Amino acid sequence: MGALALLLFGIIFLLILKGYPVAFTLAGVSTLFALILMVFVPDAIGMRDLSLLPNRFMGTIDNFMLMAVPLFIFMGIMLEKSGLAESLLETMANLLGRLKGGLAISVVLVGAMLAASTGIVGATVVTMGVISLPVMLKRGYRPELATGVICSSGTLGQIIPPSVVLILLAEQINASTQGAAQVDVGTMFRAAFVPGFLLVVAYIVYIAVISILRPHWAPSVSPEEIAAFRGPGFLGRVLKAFVLPMLLILAVLGSIFAGIASPTEAAAVGAIGATVLTLIEGRLTLDILRQVMQQTAKLTAMVFWILLGATTFTLVFRTLGGDEYLTELIQAADLSAMAFLAIVMIVIFICGFFIDFIEIIFIFVPVVTPIFDLYEVDMLWVGILMAINLQTSFLTPPFGFSLFYLKGVAPPGITTQHLYRGIVPFIIIQVLVIGLIVLFPEIIYLIK
Template sequence: MAILAILLFISIFLLILYGYPVAFTLGGISILYAICFLDPGSFIALSPRMMGVVSNYVLMAVPLFIYMGIMLEKSGLAESLLETMAMLFGKVRGGLAISVVIVGALLAASTGIVGATVITMGLISLPTMLKRGYRTELATGTIAASGTLGQIIPPSVVLVLLGSVLNVSVGQLFAAALIPGLLLVLVYIVYIAITAWVRPGYAPSMPKEELEAFWASGATRKVLQAFVLPMLLIVAVLGSIFAGIASPTEAAAVGAMGATLLTISQGKFNLEVLKSVMRETTHLTSMVFVILLGATVFSFVFREMGGDTYLVSLIEEANLSPMAFLALVMIVVFVAGFFIDFIEIIFIIVPVVAPIFVQMDIDLIWIGVLLGLNLQTSFLSPPFGFSLFYLKGVAPPGVTTQHLYRGILPFVIIQLVFLSTVILFPEVVYFLID
């Protein structure tokens, strides 16, 4: 029976790679295996599990954070942030690229929606960077990498889903991921600064005339307008969680309302915008929950067939140490990210390996942060990195796919080195939760 569970896993993985819809493949194939190989009485326990998923209070944060991100995208706040930050760092070589990284981090802490962030920054900053003489590879790599920071910097939909699947506190997962996320931003900035110093032609500074004109035209007011509003939203959402005032779900509701008020304050709010935001939120939320329900069926059937017990026994017989098993899982997740979406990885692979981590007495909060970093890397990895597709869709005609691939490679290497560092020095994860 346990071998059938492994065959179930392989069957689903192959069908998804072949192009079948994830949600229906997960649920449909699992049900077929259950009908053929399980006792009909076992189906009694399936309905309560599915209802438990639908009524999960923590998962209510998903549509609220999605709404917050999409509403902020409509507010026009990203444009003013990028323009202001570019002028603040204008004197520095590579200052425009550094501003893109910082704005990416701020948008990540405000929205957590990767696609929206990459597209917004690609539309606004890529033409400007190319016009200023930036090397195409550096410009595209910086934008794609900065746009994925929403995967690891809270509030992140990825972390909410990981917290649900791993059955750990989402608030603690947010706190654990914050320092690694900010350190990753710092590493990006250091890389850009070194590149600009070694090869000045790759990242020139802004023209002196433009900087003087900016500072002469009410720069202080522009800086305050660009930074105060998003920082207030970040403090309201993350501050309420870390201070223990609100749960992640309650903080997500505060964020959704705050994003709406920000859009109103920018004069961008109207009925059409509200309809568009609600339509996109419903679409993305429905996709996530249909996949989650399918994954619940898969997880139930896999365990009923003894798949988790079989895997634990295999690991024990192979005498794999906890670190060796962790390395194996990280490699599998990284490779899977080349071919399938992060949601599919969270709902297919993570439930299978989580019981083994528990058996090995490995802290699941730490595992959640490592998985978040790894899944972020999958957004960047050629040939199927989703950030690359988003950016290519809005890039000027002269920017080729080869530019994107060459530009992102240094950032993928940075990600992998940083992930290895967090594995070797787990104290970074516990800084805010000890």
């Protein structure tokens, strides 16, 4: 029966690689597989097992923690419409313009601030691509460096809280394990903060070093432009650009870290706060509100359909004893916990070349979590490692979504090869940060 469960896993994985819709592949193939087994192998699974699905579905939909997903999505899309990203980029670029690579460093810092405000990768990459890429190219930046900085900075929202990835990871870990291995979303947010900060620092260090070694790759902004920016009203523009986003970050993350609000409650505060900021900026109209709500509904529906499909797959997989069979295989191979972790991380990294992070979470986490639980590995630590690993899926060709987002808004002179070559150093940086957290797990507990 366990071998049949692994066969089910393999069939689903191959169909997803061929491009079939993830949600319906997970649910449809699992249900069809179970019905076929009822006919030919009646001892494997029965209608009584499948009758558990409605309760599982309702348990997923009623999950209070998952209510944060549409709220954070709403918050991110609304902030994109507010125009705060444009103000931040313009202000930061002029503040750091005299430095070699200052424009690229400003993109990283703004990407980090937007990540802590929104967590929506597509909106961040597109916004920074439209605003900063033409400016960087006009200033003489090497296309590979400019595109690499924008793509990698835009993905920081996957690890810097509030992050939808962290919420989904925590939910899947909790659904797949029991007792001490349960992971709270607020704890996951706190644990991810320092690794996210390390990535930002590592990006800035790389830009600074490359700007010194190859100054023609990242020239500074001309003194005339900086002087023009620092004219009348300079201080007011700087305060306005920074204060509003920082207030939102403090309201959302501050309330979570201080224990005042749960992540779901903080997400509601963030959604209201983003709407208020858009109103302050004079951009809140009925048309904007309709667009934000429509996009939120579409993204939320996509996430929950995949989640329900994953629930179906998990039920069939476990009923067939797939988790127990896989555990027996791992034990028979006599793998250590670190060896198993290495295999899982490599597989997730490779899968990131071909399939989306949501699909990876819903397919792999329910399968590997019980084995980590058996090894008594800290699931908070594993979750953060997975989150950073999943972040690379936005950058790795051929299907890195950040690459698609940026290519869609890039000037005609920017080729796919520019994008592919530009993200390589940043993927290496992410892998090095993963290695650092593997060697020093205490990093994730620096914020308690």
